[in-house]
Amino acid sequence: MLTDAELTVLGLVVERPRHGYELDEVISERGMRDWTALGFSSIYYVLGKLRDRGLVAEVEGERAHPKAKKTFTATEAGRKACADAAEAAIAELRPVHPPVLVGLASSPVVPPDRLAAALARRAEAVEERLAEVRRAAAAQAGAPPFVRAIFDYSLMQLEAEAQWLAGRTI
Structure with missing residues (x-):
């Protein structure tokens, strides 16, 4: 079983070999911090856990980024674990606990x-967040379909909440 953070990092490494700084950049660009508890300081920690489980391996060679220390690639076991965990995360309805x-x-x-x-404050915050996600989605216009799907899902959730909040007094 992979945690959400492990699946997120592993999925990005399955896309292509990456180093921690690149992972941080992609996580930021795709707005993934909005739905994962994955800060920069934990990326190498998660990579180490994935390496220890045989799901990623360090790639020998020159640095892909001046600050990068290690680049990681997915192993065959990592690809399978990622596919299994991604399928389960998509298919299973899990309870959420919104405050x-x-x-x-x-x-x-x-x-x-x-x-x-x-x-009213919540409605304003939702509208601001909608604008942020729309801007981020527009910046990813050429992204692969799965990235677009993530933005679409987030936008639909926010739009549904904005609609629910419209004129609500309880």
Whole structure:
């Protein structure tokens, strides 16, 4: 079983051999930090765990980036583990625990004017996030279909929430 962080890093290395700095750049460009808890400091840690499990291997040769220390490539076992984990992540419906639902469950204790203000702040934040994701998606116009699908999914979720919030007072 791969964690979300392991699957994310492994998937990027399966695409092509990469070093930690390039992984960080791709994660940023594709907006992956919005749905993964994967900071720069943990990339090499995750790569080390994947290497220790035989899912990636270090590539000998010159550095692909001036700051890069090691470049990693996926092993056959890594490709299979990535495919299996990606298929499961796509197919399985897993529970999510959005804090907004916890807040709504306790919202009767919030004074109505403060509740309305909180909903308005959330609606504004959702609209700002929508604009950010739209800009990031536009910057990835030539990206492969799977990257476009990630942006489309994120946009649809945000648009659905914006629609739900529109005029909501509870």
